[in-house]
Amino acid sequence: MSEGAPHVDDPFVDPSIYETPSALQGEATLFVSEDASLTLGADATIILDDRFVHREAANCCGLLPTRSKTTHSIPYYNILDASLDGLELTIQHALPTSKNSCRPSTISYTLIDKSSITAAKSWLNKLLDLAYGNSQRHKRIKVLINPFGGQGAAQRLYTSEVEALFRAAGCDIEAQQTTHSGHAIELARDLNVDAYDVIACASGDGLPHEVFNGLAQQAKPRRALRKIAVVQLPCGSGNAMSINLNGTDSPSFAALAIVKGVRTPLDLMAVTQGENMYWSFLSQAVGIIADCDLGTENMRWMGSARFTVGILIRLLGKTVYPAELAVKVDISDKEAIKSEYRNVRKQREEVSGKREWEAHQDLDGDKDDLLPTLRYGSVLQDIPSDWDKASMPTLGNFYCGNMAYMSSDTPFFAAALPSDNHMDMVDVDGTIPRHKAIEMITGVEKNKTFDMDVVNYRKVSAYRISPRLRAGQKTGYISIDGEKVPFEPFQVEVVGGLGTVLSRNGAVYEFEGPK
Numbered sequence: 001m002s003e004g005a006p007h008v009d010d011p012f013v014d015p016s017i018y019e020t021p022s023a024l025q026g027e028a029t030l031f032v033s034e035d036a037s038l039t040l041g042a043d044a045t046i047i048l049d050d051r052f053v054h055r056e057a058a059n060c061c062g063l064l065p066t067r068s069k070t071t072h073s074i075p076y077y078n079i080l081d082a083s084l085d086g087l088e089l090t091i092q093h094a095l096p097t098s099k100n101s102c103r104p105s106t107i108s109y110t111l112i113d114k115s116s117i118t119a120a121k122s123w124l125n126k127l128l129d130l131a132y133g134n135s136q137r138h139k140r141i142k143v144l145i146n147p148f149g150g151q152g153a154a155q156r157l158y159t160s161e162v163e164a165l166f167r168a169a170g171c172d173i174e175a176q177q178t179t180h181s182g183h184a185i186e187l188a189r190d191l192n193v194d195a196y197d198v199i200a201c202a203s204g205d206g207l208p209h210e211v212f213n214g215l216a217q218q219a220k221p222r223r224a225l226r227k228i229a230v231v232q233l234p235c236g237s238g239n240a241m242s243i244n245l246n247g248t249d250s251p252s253f254a255a256l257a258i259v260k261g262v263r264t265p266l267d268l269m270a271v272t273q274g275e276n277m278y279w280s281f282l283s284q285a286v287g288i289i290a291d292c293d294l295g296t297e298n299m300r301w302m303g304s305a306r307f308t309v310g311i312l313i314r315l316l317g318k319t320v321y322p323a324e325l326a327v328k329v330d331i332s333d334k335e336a337i338k339s340e341y342r343n344v345r346k347q348r349e350e351v352s353g354k355r356e357w358e359a360h361q362d363l364d365g366d367k368d369d370l371l372p373t374l375r376y377g378s379v380l381q382d383i384p385s386d387w388d389k390a391s392m393p394t395l396g397n398f399y400c401g402n403m404a405y406m407s408s409d410t411p412f413f414a415a416a417l418p419s420d421n422h423m424d425m426v427d428v429d430g431t432i433p434r435h436k437a438i439e440m441i442t443g444v445e446k447n448k449t450f451d452m453d454v455v456n457y458r459k460v461s462a463y464r465i466s467p468r469l470r471a472g473q474k475t476g477y478i479s480i481d482g483e484k485v486p487f488e489p490f491q492v493e494v495v496g497g498l499g500t501v502l503s504r505n506g507a508v509y510e511f512e513g514p515k
């Protein structure tokens with residue numbers, strides 16, 4: 001389904017476009033009264049109700065746009081739950097209220113008599129099968145809310161846009177605010193992973209980063225990381241996780257995507273720096289991006305423009321960020337990367353859903369509950385002899401990532417896949433002509449940078465970078481998953497499919513890939 005499908009799928013579209021799946025012919029229609037029937041179509045349930053013509057639109061659960069319509073449809077994607085209580089049949093669904101939000105709504109009918117109960121139960125089971133496919137129903141969700149996320153908006157967004165959707169979908173939810181930095185690490189480390197299916201972070205990308213690290217500190221970390229799917233309710237200033245996995249930074253659309261989300265393995269990146277070791281799920285940046293992200297605090301008054309202005313000032317000044325880089329390269333040719341991307345994407349789409357879901361449920365079949373030993377050791381050991389080593393005195397930007405979008409309009413890593421066992425690495429020289437630099441920055445949004453000759457794009461499995469201060473420079477910046485870490489050498493290696501997330505399609509990011 002394309003990006004933002006919940007708001008594109010208009011529940012009021014002409015249902016004649018829907019056909020009934022052949023397996024359901026004959027049983028697809030449930031007559032709920034003399035005047036009303038519910039039919040399972042190909043992509044939506046179709047409601048035919050002659051009484052609608054006699055009712056005021058406002059009287060009917062907000063479903064009716066006009067008084068003259070008798071037929072309506074609700075996309076299966078929007079169906080949250082359905083039940084039969086005695087003769088009372090109820091369907092809960094997400095109703096789009098604008099381009100950027102939806103809210104729960106209810107449709108109910110009283111069956112004519114007891115003789116229709118068996119048919120109604122069977123019809124409701126089929127409805128829920130079509131609505132959920134391979135996604136788990138009634139997920140048990142631990143919600144962590146960063147009260148300072150999104151400049152203090154996270155709690156309000158969760159309460160007003162998310163909670164009611166989760167409840168309407170029959171999710172079992174337990175919400176808790178974080179009280180200090182690092183609290184989500186402690187909560188994920190101590191969580192009883194058998195009591196939940198999902199940890200949902202109402203936050204920016206900082207809380208999911210902490211949650212992966214907390215799960216990795218459990219007594220059985222590999223099992224914990226497979227058992228618990230980590231998701232984001234986009235309520236922060238950087239919401240890359242939700243944009244990549246669910247194609248939205250709207251909290252209510254993300255909530256719907258989580259309700260319908262399919263378990264998806266995610267590569268995690270092991271970072272060693274000094275004596276420390278932790279996990280990154282999104283990106284590591286050294287150079288212009290880290291500098292603009294973390295080194296422009298004095299320009300906070302500008303709002304989001306501070307990043308763009310910071311980039312332009314540094315590009316025009318041809319600012320460089322010297323470093324030594326050593327890389328275990330997997331694929332360096334761009335055409336080969338595109339071909340690999342297409343192959344892996346196809347494979348992942350074929351196995352998306354059922355197989356992945358089953359694989360992730362076979363938790364106790366895991367012989368090894370512990371984290372894998374790192375193949376390349378740590379930053380304190382010698383660099384392996386087969387890595388490509390380079391001194392980069394004029395490095396401009398170094399960026400390594402595991403997801404396509406770094407924000408809603410910056411798909412820096414066009415060929416990134418959730419679980420291809422590679423990290424995507426981009427490096428750009430800081431002395432390239434200014435017009436090329438501007439072309440590069442403006443091309444990111446249009447997915448044009450991958451093919452630019454000034455952009456070095458590689459698939460790698462490990463690297464070490466040792467940044468240096470240039471003459472006269474006082475402070476340097478390194479950003480890992482958007483957070484500042486010490487300006488010291490660090491080493492990273494990818495561990496395939498170690499983490500688990502929920503995604504809309506169970507296979508790839510909500511991005512088209514390299515052109």
Ligand SMILES: Nc1ncnc2c1ncn2[C@@H]1O[C@H](COP(=O)(O)OP(=O)(O)OP(=O)(O)O)[C@@H](O)[C@H]1O
Nearest residue numbers: 149150178179180181182203204205206236237238
């Ligand atoms: N109660 C709290 N008090 C202070 N810091 C907190 C609290 N809860 C979480 N944090 C910290 O806030 C940081 C940023 O969180 P998050 O990414 O969710 O929000 P954000 O709005 O995107 O913020 P930022 O712009 O700072 O990245 C996290 O690294 C986390 O450690």
